[in-house]
Amino acid sequence: MSNSNRAGAFLAAVMAAALSLSTAPPAAADGLTVFDWSGYEDPAFFPAYMEKYGSPPDFAFFGDEEEAFQKLRAGFKADVAHPCSQSVAKWRDAGLLEPLDTSRLSHWDDVLPGFKAMKGLMTSDDGTAWLIPFEWGNTVLTYRTDTVKPEEVASLKAFADPKFKDRVSIGDNVDDAYALAALAIGLKDWSKMTDEQFQAASDFLREVHQNVRLYWTDNTEVSQAMAAGEIDLAWAWNETAATLQSESVPVDIRRDTVEGLSTWVCGYVRLKGGTGSADQAYDYLNALTDPAIAPYMVETWGYGHANAKGMASVDPAILKQKGYGDVEAFMADTLFQSPLPNALRQKMIAEFEKIKSGY
Known part of the structure; x- marks a missing residue:
């Protein structure tokens, strides 16, 4: 092949690659890592993320929150994690968390009112946001x-x-x-x-x-x-x-x-020192907290979704069957893992x- 032909072939290959990159969905291989309980890698929890990026984020798993806490303190790096109510303040005080930018959380205002009222769960005394609830x-x-x-x-x-x-x-x-x-x-x-x-x-x-x-x-x-x-x-x-x-x-x-x-109520936080894309992290959080997830959460997993609009969209008969028909009565006779x-x-x-x- 002549030099001119080689140059032409090279230019064509470059143009084809550029076209492919411009039309393909962004790859999750940018390094977004979610530190989670086993099972929550289920793509049905974040379909909007899958639609946008074409593949799930990377997942690492923990057996309980103390294990997760110690691993993070020892230097393990991830971008997003899934602690529950009783751990948020401890993780925050240990310097493990990055504050949330609520202006980038599409469903922040739709969280069930009872969770917003839980002291130290979503925000600290100065109003800084640390966790967006997901399931309970x-x-x-x-x-x-x-x-x-x-x-x-x-x-x-x-x-x-x-x-x-x-x-x-x-x-x-x-x-x-x-x-x-x-x-x-x-x-x-x-x-x-x-x-x-x-x-x-x-x-x-x-x-x-x-x-x-x-x-x-x-x-x-x-x-x-x-x-x-x-x-x-x-x-x-x-x-x-x-x-x-x-x-x-x-x-x-x-x-x-x-x-x-x-x-109990659990949710997602951003971890300090993560190297993944912040845009992907917020896209992931928004996909999880979309009200459209609630019926799947309730019917298949037996949990409540933290989005009030989502819970209102679930068939009342299914809510009653799963024990969520009367949320106020449900909360009245409970030990909340605060x-x-x-x-x-x-x-x-x-x-x-x-x-x-x-x-």
Whole structure:
């Protein structure tokens, strides 16, 4: 090939590449990394992002928020993360978070009013925004209906009943564990737990430990154990029952235990030091919080979506079936996993490790 032909071929290739870049969707390979719970990589949670960029962001996963916190403190880099209400202040105070620019959050004003009112959740005292809520739900008593009678699980104290020895599973998650224990000893506001109440809650978890077959780390693990008949009783997220019921496994949940419910709200933050595109980060947050996501969230995962317009669009019959028909009543009899004083949470973390080790 002559030099002139080579030059012409090279110019044509360059022009073709430029044309391809101008018409193809932007690639998520710019490095946007989402640090999340396993399962939330589901593209049905962010279809608008997929439509714009053509592929999902990169994902890294954590088993609980303390693991995530320690990993970030040790230098792990990501752009967006998914903590829950009780961790936001701790992450912020540790210097891990980048403030949110609410002018770039399309659905910021549509967040459920109850979440906006939660002190320290979305904003700090000076009005700086740190988290946009995404989903909310329960950690709830979940049981096999073919081996357990409803009257046997009318109280959360069933988790410590010797009849369920080696047939119980609770999460390897300090927040869910102490939410269970706080409810079991009669507390609805765990942020004011006294030393005596902390001891009583820890003693209850030691009783539960005698029955535990499995401390689960994600929904897949506990769902598989229940489906296989290895456990009869679990302290699990709404997602577990929704998953198993869709597979015709005989499972139900008790929202009406005498002690009430444990309710949590989680959302997304921007992490300091991330190297991904800020534009992509905000596009991702806006895709997640789009009201169109709410029906999928409620029907498939069994969780509530944080967007008020989205929740209003869900079929009322489905909302009632999933337990969200009367949100005010739902909130009234619940322990909200609200932010904890750091000293108390550190005590819980240390004590829970002892309990799981049999001490």
